[in-house]
Amino acid sequence: MQRDCPRCWQPLAAEKQKRGLWNVTVDLCSGCGGLFLDRGELLRLTGNRPLHHLTTKHLGIDSDSQLLCPGCGGIMDAEHAAGIEFDVCLSCSGVWLDPGELEALQAVDAAELKELSPEKLAELYDAGQAVPGGGLLAWLFRR
């Protein structure tokens, strides 16, 4: 399926990125420089497992992104990691990164993301999902 940029609607072009042992084929927009990653590719490109979990099992259900997923057409959610905001598809866990965001995420320390943000915990709690680390109540009492 042809993938188009969710920001400027240019067709995305497959581009190989090498990171350590991995060769990852990402979809790059020549118009705005944005980047689409299929599920799992963010983990390969960053090696950051807590970051990967943010886009998979801790994804939640909120959609506060205007973008539609270039991979499956699903709605996307804006996720936050260490102050960086990026878009994740709620259906296929594909990730949309604007220019510079991949480099920024690659610089994020995995340890920094081990603890979920209060906003994320609240979102997961609303979604009825299991909240790690003792749950929302434990978090509330810790404040």
Ligand SMILES: [Zn+2]
């Ligand atoms: Zn674009």
Ligand SMILES: [Zn+2]
């Ligand atoms: Zn998708």
